[in-house]
Amino acid sequence: MAGIIDWLDERMGARALARRVANPDIPGGPRLQYVFGAVLVYLFLQEVVLGVLLALYYSPSTATAWASTAYIQDQVTAGWFLRGLHLHTSSAMVVLVVLHFVQVVWTGAYRRPRELIWWSGVLMGMIVLGFSMSGYLLPWDQNAYWGTQVRTGILGSLPGGEPLKTLAQGGGELGNLTVTRFYAIHVFLLPLATALLLAVHLIALRKHGVTPPARLDEAARAQTKPYWPYQRVLDVGAMAVTGAALIAMTVYTHGAQLYAPADPTTAFVARPEWNFLFLYQLVKFFEGPLQIVATAIIPGAVTAALFALPLLDRAPDRSPRRRIWVLAFVGAVMAGVVALTAIAIVDDAGNEKYQKAHEAALQDAARARALAAEGVPALAATVVWENDPDFKVRALFKEHCATCHTIEGKGGQEAPSFDGYSERRWLFDLVRDPTAKRFFGGTKEHNAMEPLPASDVSDEDLWATVEYLYSLRGDAKDIDDAKASRGKALWDDTLECNGCHELERKAEGAAPTLAGRGTLEWIQRVIADSSAPDLFADAAEMPKYKDKLSEDEIAALAQFIVEQGAPASTSEEDATP
Amino acid sequence: MSDRDREPQPPSDDAGAGGPEDPSRRRALAIGVSVLGGGLVVAPLVPALGFVGFPLRGAVTSAGGDFIAAGSRAQFGPTIPIKVDLYADRRDAWAVERQVKIGSCWVLERDGELKAFSTVCPHLGCAIEYDEEASAFRCPCHRSEFDLDGTPVEGPSPRGLDTLEVKQDAGLVAIRYQRFRQGVGEKVEA
Numbered sequence A: 001m002a003g004i005i006d007w008l009d010e011r012m013g014a015r016a017l018a019r020r021v022a023n024p025d026i027p028g029g030p031r032l033q034y035v036f037g038a039v040l041v042y043l044f045l046q047e048v049v050l051g052v053l054l055a056l057y058y059s060p061s062t063a064t065a066w067a068s069t070a071y072i073q074d075q076v077t078a079g080w081f082l083r084g085l086h087l088h089t090s091s092a093m094v095v096l097v098v099l100h101f102v103q104v105v106w107t108g109a110y111r112r113p114r115e116l117i118w119w120s121g122v123l124m125g126m127i128v129l130g131f132s133m134s135g136y137l138l139p140w141d142q143n144a145y146w147g148t149q150v151r152t153g154i155l156g157s158l159p160g161g162e163p164l165k166t167l168a169q170g171g172g173e174l175g176n177l178t179v180t181r182f183y184a185i186h187v188f189l190l191p192l193a194t195a196l197l198l199a200v201h202l203i204a205l206r207k208h209g210v211t212p213p214a215r216l217d218e219a220a221r222a223q224t225k226p227y228w229p230y231q232r233v234l235d236v237g238a239m240a241v242t243g244a245a246l247i248a249m250t251v252y253t254h255g256a257q258l259y260a261p262a263d264p265t266t267a268f269v270a271r272p273e274w275n276f277l278f279l280y281q282l283v284k285f286f287e288g289p290l291q292i293v294a295t296a297i298i299p300g301a302v303t304a305a306l307f308a309l310p311l312l313d314r315a316p317d318r319s320p321r322r323r324i325w326v327l328a329f330v331g332a333v334m335a336g337v338v339a340l341t342a343i344a345i346v347d348d349a350g351n352e353k354y355q356k357a358h359e360a361a362l363q364d365a366a367r368a369r370a371l372a373a374e375g376v377p378a379l380a381a382t383v384v385w386e387n388d389p390d391f392k393v394r395a396l397f398k399e400h401c402a403t404c405h406t407i408e409g410k411g412g413q414e415a416p417s418f419d420g421y422s423e424r425r426w427l428f429d430l431v432r433d434p435t436a437k438r439f440f441g442g443t444k445e446h447n448a449m450e451p452l453p454a455s456d457v458s459d460e461d462l463w464a465t466v467e468y469l470y471s472l473r474g475d476a477k478d479i480d481d482a483k484a485s486r487g488k489a490l491w492d493d494t495l496e497c498n499g500c501h502e503l504e505r506k507a508e509g510a511a512p513t514l515a516g517r518g519t520l521e522w523i524q525r526v527i528a529d530s531s532a533p534d535l536f537a538d539a540a541e542m543p544k545y546k547d548k549l550s551e552d553e554i555a556a557l558a559q560f561i562v563e564q565g566a567p568a569s570t571s572e573e574d575a576t577p
Numbered sequence B: 001m002s003d004r005d006r007e008p009q010p011p012s013d014d015a016g017a018g019g020p021e022d023p024s025r026r027r028a029l030a031i032g033v034s035v036l037g038g039g040l041v042v043a044p045l046v047p048a049l050g051f052v053g054f055p056l057r058g059a060v061t062s063a064g065g066d067f068i069a070a071g072s073r074a075q076f077g078p079t080i081p082i083k084v085d086l087y088a089d090r091r092d093a094w095a096v097e098r099q100v101k102i103g104s105c106w107v108l109e110r111d112g113e114l115k116a117f118s119t120v121c122p123h124l125g126c127a128i129e130y131d132e133e134a135s136a137f138r139c140p141c142h143r144s145e146f147d148l149d150g151t152p153v154e155g156p157s158p159r160g161l162d163t164l165e166v167k168q169d170a171g172l173v174a175i176r177y178q179r180f181r182q183g184v185g186e187k188v189e190a
Helices: A002-012 A014-022 A030-054 A065-074 A079-107 A116-138 A142-159 A161-169 A175-210 A218-222 A227-253 A274-285 A289-311 A320-349 A351-374 A380-386 A389-400 A424-432 A458-469 A479-494 A520-529 A551-565 B003-004 B025-050
Strands: B060-064 B065-072 B081-094 B095-110 B112-117 B129-131 B136-138 B152-154 B161-170 B170-176
Touching: A002 A014, A014 A458, A014 B003, A030 A079, A030 A175, A030 A227, A030 B025, A065 A079, A065 A351, A065 A380, A079 A116, A079 A274, A079 B025, A116 A142, A116 A274, A116 A289, A142 A161, A142 A289, A142 A351, A161 A175, A175 A380, A274 A289, A274 A320, A289 A320, A320 A351, A380 A389, A389 A551, A424 A458, A458 A479, A520 B112, B065 B081, B095 B170
Parallel strands: none
Antiparallel strands: B060 B081, B065 B170, B081 B095, B095 B112, B112 B161, B129 B136, B161 B170
């Protein structure tokens, strides 16, 4: 270790740098009351480390924030501990900010020439509350949701606050953009702002040194010692005590609470984090149009007074006796905060209704988290394909048709396949052998139509017949007229198909009429009710869908089935394998 | 720390440096600072390591494992492999996705027996395609080629296509979807 330090010292003057930056003299010697700032820096760094760790598992969206937090809390090794420590450390920071603030006000350390230290400190104190407020939302549990609802509501109720509220929430209501915004603020903006302000704070502090006691007599002056190691040991000792207390507190409380997932449709008795209870209580005192007194005027006035403190304090020296009014003002504010917090706590303790609601909320939380152990159902981004109308009609087909009909090689074989449906090739194969599995081989009562082998009708004659049948659809534009008229002659004079099949629309026969057969409209009618007298009549096997599906659904299915024939061949040459 | 003791004290603008220094006291304080400071770092470090290393303790994502219905036996023939998508629940950290496509396989009949090849290339995990013209399986990433038995013919794949377990019952086929380690000669479940 010493070797490494020597090496660095030789090359960059590490020791001189360390002395210059971090080893000022402490006038009057080290004191316990100087430790608060150092402890705050330590707590901030601990929060940064814990925050980075939590970010390894946390996922900021309304669908995943609660689920990932429950995962951290109940599944990941030591997750409950690190999350709890993160929360308790943030509470400790609020406490330390107050102690640091009281010490600084008492010693008058805000006075010229230390205004920058004071202003950066006040801002950082507010940022600590900002961390608390933004982090509060991130678990997206009931408490987070309803607590934030109230806060953004307050923001919106201020004059001109509505656009601010929309901006903060990322929209008119709490949602995905609220989570991502608060997350970005919590993990990027506030830490960055803290780092910058802390730099100003420490550089200015290094310039002016620790504020010595108001009256430094010769005896006290003789006690002056360098920071290292005398004040440092007090600082580190205080950090260690704080750190140990936080670990003990985290273990004792088993970390932080996680309520049931945020549900905008249920009631929840929300309470702010303890460090905002005073404002919550204050708001209760001011009703209706006076609410702004509690939400903006009083907090705003106090904040403004704090910022102006170095300018307002004109006392000739830092002696507390000469600054009675400053101490009285700050003391009154602190007493007010403590009193309001106490009232809020006592109120709730005696509020049976609140106690009951809270008990129920805890039960909900336990139940929800036990269920989360099985995984929180989620949708992968690939479900976006389900928006595709093609997906919807396929889903319909799968549900209602695929048990008997085949498309793309998949499905049942109890009814004709739709691959190449009603195209010439399909018709050719059907007429050759309707008893094939691909056609009516699997359909129970459909055995009336007999195969027509090549020994009876040549391929050439059958293609001609198919061309004629195809022309009967009425919607085909690529008919080979010569071939079709030869087919018509065969149909009329040679073949015996017309014994069962009629050729006029709506004509009733022993088998479906072939006029318009295979068209969109025809398929729609078959889906709706295939037992119509001009369709399959008594031989109909298919369920009637006119009562099961809407007209739009039937139309979509019919269109889908028509398309199964579309890419297939349009002429004999292409069609013949 | 002994070096520091010998160095002159930095000048102070506020007050003179304090009384006589006691090196052994300074040393004791320095050790105290180191011990306490070390404790501050180590105490949260132990749980933090467990936290970060959580995915090493067991599968965070999981899917399949059981036999999944893959359709009727009749649709599969000996010459052209048919791609079958397998659907099951998938667990991914906190989330569970119900009945999503967890993988695919190529199914065909070889020597009267039904074979299912995982579409995951044993080399580096790209999706294997079937090349109809060549009657061969190909990986589009690194040009591995496999014949219809899944045997590697060309390219960098260290082993043949991974077969998946196939079960048949009353004309229906079920396939057990698994993933295997990539880039090694032996087929070992991942």
